[in-house]
Amino acid sequence: MKDPSYNRTWINKTVNEDELSSYGKDHKGKLFYTMFPIQDTSYRFKVQFIITADTHTNVDIISEYAEINRTMIITTGVEYINIPSVVVNLETGRSYTTFFISADQLITVVGLISEFSCNSDCESSSFIVLPLTVLDKEYSLITQPNNIQNCGIIATATNTTIVIEIDLKSKISVGNAIIQPGQNINMVLDYLEGFNIQTHSNLTATKIYANKPIAVISGNKYSSQKVVTKRYPYRRYHSDSVYESMIPIDKWCRHFIIPPIHKASSFIIRIISRYRNTTITIKDNSSWSIAERGDQIEIELSPKSYYVSASNPILLCMYALTEGSGISMMIVPGIEHFSKEYVIAPPKDMFSTNCITIIIKTSDVNGLRFVGNLLTVESTVIMARNESFTTVVKTMTGHSVYKIRHVSRTALYGVVVYGFKYDSAYGYPAGFRF
Template sequence: MLKHGSDLSGTIVKSNRPIAVYSGGDVTIPITSSELDSILSQLLPVEHWDTKFIVPPLYPRSDYFIRIYTFHPNTSVTIRNETHYKTQNLTRGHFLEELLGNGPVVVNSSQPVSVVQYAFGENHDSSSHGDPIMMVIPGIHQFSSDYLFPTKTEHNDMKHYVAVVIKNNSLSGLQLDGQMLVDKIFPVHFSEEDYVVVVQELRGYFHKLTHVDQTIKFGALVYGFGYNLGYGFPAGFEFTDIGR
């Protein structure tokens, strides 16, 4: 275990054998919060990083922030949503942190990067529910055609969601447990391609997310909030090698 009193972001881990790397910490998000919470996520190896991401909103939360981590030198990163546009050059091992609103955001980069999404803690916004969470965002090339995933259900006040990123012309064939997704739809008009984000509240223990056309690929993130509780994870990855 590598431990430090400061931020370990940008640390490079190498191994001559396959390993899994987890990162996180005990944090206050926002820093002015009086609550200390733990966040943790398994990280993607560099070869599975990507150059294009669509980050979904964490509905019903009012905002979130992202960090974009680089491995390659001289990486140009662009962040864009309906009200925000920013381009910045990053060097190897550095990161860019950006606070965003309650809509989707598109991240493009000149070389593969890793994008991580963070939710704020309890009482940050009017929803008043939910501890901080940390989720590694799958890039467009890591989208898959079907997902199986559980939800955390032992707490009665928890609300659970799945956020799906899919091309608009493929939306009608998307199915959750055999039914169409009809909850919240967020257009991504500022993307080079016509994507949408669909956020659906979940009920039950295990779920299957599919498309009637098995060649259609889409991204999915699962998350939930409750009193002093929060969790989030990507539903899966295609594990396409493009990062090196």
């Protein structure tokens, strides 16, 4: 039920430029807007926020649904907040099943969806929630084609005008409206109002414009990945749910290192470019390389580390198929996005294996410091931008808080988090610097 005492106007007045200017633009923040853009009544889902902090922190989660609103104090570095599954049963079109998260100290927020119990064909997904300080007004979407696709948009201010340009081959229904090929979706959203699209039409490279900052989540209710074997030359693995927060277009970059993923059996990368006819070059350490040209590219790769460079800014998304046949989706941080001081906590009692992969300049490896017991699984070296980078895969040995630091204040590095169990997987970038 909606909370009759909820006052959207009062909350909006607490968000002002003076408050936002006191901290930087990376994955940590004090104000967050998000939603879970999935419409599913078939299963009982566990919906959760994983919120981590470096210090004693007060956190408020606010929604128009009374059972979601709550206040908590982070004292041990992490809080797991279970959310009623009503948030994944929303209709397409306008929705107030959205969240405003505020804190008095810097926090990192991760959203997680997983089935309560299943023996096969399990589904799960995770995404990092970007803070208000890095949100902007222009986005493009990445999804897997030929599956049920979703997009969620959240307004952070009143009277937010939004235009969605979808390259449709056939008409689709969104809420009570029918959208024809060549027709844009135009709307005005109120503060903390969301908009949910679910369709079989390909949403990849769909452009979204707004006159005020918005948050955008994109992905697939069902995602599948084909693996060719001698016994099953056309075998297609079961479906999994995959979602990610989209990065504003003006924060895309050109240089990436695709991280190795523990126990992955194959990769698919999907790339969209800010400009047409972008050249993409992919290299590994054996001098193998390919070059592709276009503004939408999909490439199948063997599961190892690669250096990807582009002639124009791009958004690069990786789908990893694990040995248990779960699929994870993650936006790959560019080298220009590398940050520092990550605080990570794996999902609680859901996945048998939880891992991180760190990407760092080889000359900086010895300066890494960790809080929490992480066991090194493998380490590889790859050349990128005429520099040597090392990728280190580590497994988490428990369900505690893991902190990653460096002795040098100037050292920057990327971290991705992922895990899996039979038939299910999750993955997300641990952070960005913009």
